[in-house]
Amino acid sequence: AQSVAQPEDQVNVAEGNPLTVKCTYSVSGNPYLFWYVQYPNRGLQFLLKYITGDNLVKGSYGFEAEFNKSQTSFHLKKPSALVSDSALYFCAVRSASYGNNRLAFGKGNQVVVIP
Amino acid sequence: DAGVTQSPTHLIKTRGQQVTLRCSPKSGHDTVSWYQQALGQGPQFIFQYYEEEERQRGNFPDRFSGHQFPNYSSELNVNALLLGDSALYLCASRPGQGRTEAFFGQGTRLTVV
Numbered sequence: 283a284q285s286v287a288q289p290e291d292q293v294n295v296a297e298g299n300p301l302t303v304k305c306t307y308s309v310s311g312n313p314y315l316f317w318y319v320q321y322p323n324r325g326l327q328f329l330l331k332y333i334t335g336d337n338l339v340k341g342s343y344g345f346e347a348e349f350n351k352s353q354t355s356f357h358l359k360k361p362s363a364l365v366s367d368s369a370l371y372f373c374a375v376r377s378a379s380y381g382n383n384r385l386a387f388g389k390g391n392q393v394v395v396i397p
Numbered sequence: 398d399a400g401v402t403q404s405p406t407h408l409i410k411t412r413g414q415q416v417t418l419r420c421s422p423k424s425g426h427d428t429v430s431w432y433q434q435a436l437g438q439g440p441q442f443i444f445q446y447y448e449e450e451e452r453q454r455g456n457f458p459d460r461f462s463g464h465q466f467p468n469y470s471s472e473l474n475v476n477a478l479l480l481g482d483s484a485l486y487l488c489a490s491r492p493g494q495g496r497t498e499a500f501f502g503q504g505t506r507l508t509v510v
Binding site for chain 2: 316
């Protein structure tokens, strides 16, 4: 079974401040982890992924995430938030088993960046 | 390079009717998955197609079926529509069965009345 928990419904942050969106996961075996962003009435846009290797991964638009195997977490971070970062963020996991394409998503976090 | 394209963008159907949604994957992608995103929820996996066969299926009833064509495009069919089928339906594609991320289309908003 695969599952993701995003404990906060909404994250409010002032423009220019650091942004963190939390994610914990559960999966059998090794995980592939992903962050996606969704703007209103749009599909999901890929931000970054962890497959293997360095626990700190860097992605699009200045976002990064840290994989922590012992805490089963993959928190998304940005050092300085922009108003344009306001959107819905989804964490997703799938097991690394060959042929498994099923992504399990969290319920999403609404990020509001206050000018 | 066009990304994942879905049609139509919006659709209104009556309970009991049938609907077909279409997806063209990103160029070079041969694996297509479908997801249902209800309002205020994360996407839920419906099924995945590779080499024109359904390879994996989520917890959805048989009313949900699909097809993949030789050009890798795909259709999602839903029969006997229920009000609860109202959602954003997302198509995702990626190359092969390996470690790559999925790319999503903009979705089809289905409203069942």
